Structure formats: C-alpha cells, structure tokens
Amino acid sequence: MTLALGCIADDYTGASDLANTLTRQGLRTVQTIGVPADDLALPEVDAVVVSLKSRSIAADQAVAKARAAEQWLRGRGATHVLFKICSTFDSTDQGNIGPVMDALRADAGDAMVLVTPAFPETGRTVYQGHLFVGASPLNESPLKDHPLNPMLDPNLVRVLARQSHTKISLADLSVIAQGPAALRKHLDDLATRGIGAVVADAVFERDLETIGAVALAHRVSVGASGLGLGLARALVGAGRIELNQVEAFDRESIGGFAACLVGSCSRATLAQVADAERSMPVLRLDPSAIVAGDGEAQRAAEWAIARIADGPVLIASSGTPDQVAAVQAKFGRVAAGHAIEQVMADIAVRLVESGVRRLVIAGGETSGAVVDRLAIPGFLVGPEIAAGVPVLRAVGACGSGMLLALKSGNFGGPRFFTDALGLMS
Numbered sequence: 001m002t003l004a005l006g007c008i009a010d011d012y013t014g015a016s017d018l019a020n021t022l023t024r025q026g027l028r029t030v031q032t033i034g035v036p037a038d039d040l041a042l043p044e045v046d047a048v049v050v051s052l053k054s055r056s057i058a059a060d061q062a063v064a065k066a067r068a069a070e071q072w073l074r075g076r077g078a079t080h081v082l083f084k085i086c087s088t089f090d091s092t093d094q095g096n097i098g099p100v101m102d103a104l105r106a107d108a109g110d111a112m113v114l115v116t117p118a119f120p121e122t123g124r125t126v127y128q129g130h131l132f133v134g135a136s137p138l139n140e141s142p143l144k145d146h147p148l149n150p151m152l153d154p155n156l157v158r159v160l161a162r163q164s165h166t167k168i169s170l171a172d173l174s175v176i177a178q179g180p181a182a183l184r185k186h187l188d189d190l191a192t193r194g195i196g197a198v199v200a201d202a203v204f205e206r207d208l209e210t211i212g213a214v215a216l217a218h219r220v221s222v223g224a225s226g227l228g229l230g231l232a233r234a235l236v237g238a239g240r241i242e243l244n245q246v247e248a249f250d251r252e253s254i255g256g257f258a259a260c261l262v263g264s265c266s267r268a269t270l271a272q273v274a275d276a277e278r279s280m281p282v283l284r285l286d287p288s289a290i291v292a293g294d295g296e297a298q299r300a301a302e303w304a305i306a307r308i309a310d311g312p313v314l315i316a317s318s319g320t321p322d323q324v325a326a327v328q329a330k331f332g333r334v335a336a337g338h339a340i341e342q343v344m345a346d347i348a349v350r351l352v353e354s355g356v357r358r359l360v361i362a363g364g365e366t367s368g369a370v371v372d373r374l375a376i377p378g379f380l381v382g383p384e385i386a387a388g389v390p391v392l393r394a395v396g397a398c399g400s401g402m403l404l405a406l407k408s409g410n411f412g413g414p415r416f417f418t419d420a421l422g423l424m425s
Contacts, residue, residue: 098163
C-alpha cells in the first residue's frame, strides 16, 4: 500500500467526518481505530484516517499516540500527514493541538505548518484569525460550551500561541484570496522571522483549495475536514491520484436490531433527541445517577432489550449546559465525563450482545468509548447521512456484521436520528 495522504484524527467522530469528506472528493479512504495491527486486512486505498481518542487526554499521551500514527502512515508511503482537529478548535491552554503540532512538525523536519479549522460547508470560517460559527464568533455561539474543552477565545493565533512552543502568525484573507503563489511568498517572508506555524483565514471553499495546494508541499498540516477537502483537490489537480468513483458497500446484508446512544450535550443534539421521541421510544438517563454508580447501565439495557424487537430505540445521557455544569461541580469534570462515557459503552456492549447491529452514536467522547469497548479496528465509508457524518461499515473483529454512524454533537439536521436509521436499513 502506498498512500497519497495520511491523516491522524484526535477523535472518532472527527475521523469519520474527514473520511467522508475525502471519499466525496474521490479518494478511496479507510478509517482505522488507532494504529492498525499488522494482521488487519485493508483494501487498496488512497488515504487512511487513523482515529485517536486524544483530544482530552494528557498532552504527552496525545503526542505519543500521534507520533506512533505518523510513523505507521509514513511507513505506508504518505508524504503528507494531516493532523485532523475539531472545526471548533476544542482544546485547553495545555493542548492538545499545539503540543501534537510541535511534535509532528519536529519529526517531519518542516520549517512551517499551516493551520485552519475552517469548513464553510458546516458554517465554520476563519477571518482575521478569529473562528466564526455562522455569523457569530466562536465564544458567542452555543458551540463554545464543550463539556470538557469549553472555547471562550475565538482568536486562534492567541489560542495556539498559549499551547505551542513555536512562534505563531496569520495568513489573512487578503493573502489567501490572491492564490497559492501569494500565500507561498507570505510564508517565505514569515519564515525569515522564525515563524513556525501560520493560522490561515478561510471564508469560502476556494480558500481551502488555495491552502491545500500550498500545504501539500509541506510534510504536515493541521486542520479540520475543510483542509482535507483542499488537500484532496490538490492531489487530484496535481495528478498524484486518479479521481475514483468510490463504490458504496452493501448495506442490505446487515440485519439485526437498531439503537441510538446519545452522549452529546450540544443544543443541536438535544433538539434531535426531542424530534426522535416522535418516532421511537426514548430513555433519558440521570447523569448524577450514572456517576454515582446506581445501576443505570443495567436499567437502560433492560429497557432497550425489552423494546428493540419492535423497532429502534434511543438512550440519552445528555443534558443542558446547566445540568452538565451541576454534575461536573458535584463530581468533577473529568470524573463525570469518564463515568458517563463508560456507562454508555457498557450499554452498547449489552445491546450488541442482544442482537443490535445498527448503532447510531452521538458525541465524540461517547463514540470513542463505545467503539473502543466494541474493539472495532476500522471502518469502510458509505453514504453520507448529513454533512460530515457517513454510514460506516465496521471491518475486522465483529465488524463485518455491523453498521455505525458516529456523529459530532453539532452535526446533522433536526431529524438526524430518523435519517440515519433510514439509510442504515
């Protein structure tokens, strides 16, 4: 296998978002869970997205995981590696975007790294180095309220400077709009001042194409799926890969029951859960009882198993920002988050043991916990449910007989769960 593009994603939903984007651009793409084992059979592909659960762990652990993934990708021929981050730049002042970026840059020998979380298709744009969600700066949008990594500063140059050991600067829209040659000259000028990482503005899709064309000449870049789009188009435009008509896998051969597990607390997901109540049974768990260890996993699994023969069910551990804050204040942010993730993973295992083979999971941390517990090593990418969310067919382990969808909290329309289950039927 000789890869045209290697990718490292810091969570599983973001990885499937990126794999979906690359597939839509004509790249044959596989998503793996962690660095693949040597005996995992993968098809011939143009890109591999290695999924890590590293966004909210200690920085040194995130760096070690990313370095191992990069080594594997380079060993398969990838000359460029994209470190895929969330389009809301979710991270604390301790990382993990900056530390991982610094390590990958040093290992690759790059003098400079281009960085942008912009993805206009999903409403994320960067202007004058500030991240916007629609018309609102990130810190004024509902997306600021990530339960583990709340984002209160929209100035990405400033955010990244607090995390990184290198000097950070900006390539603003006036430079990007002039095209690749102007951006290259700007980067050359910044390099003489010792700048090691450059946040790039992007408001339109053509801006991503400019950034991707320039980034491809480097060995490492950092960004959301929008940058993946730019890199994919640059690869096709440079003739480095043939434009492929990616074949969808067979979904009709997957039988079994269906269920949805929801850990995301985003406003979008809460509305989607409310809509789902019109068409399927919904069980809302008590986050305090989960963290206190009051048998919520067993209760939820028994509730679902009694109903799944009649149709899909949905189990939600999510709450409003105020409810989440109250639980975190009582038990601690890290302890509460970990306990809830593990209970959702416990429920998933019990459901799969009871015949569930189509599973929709909402929330990045929840998705990571569930996929890890099910020991699924990788996914083939299928049709798109909503922007950034494809149907995935698991490979290896129990994989060949399961379909999943891994949804970032803020993605999808009001009827997301109904739409997802419809495409997985």
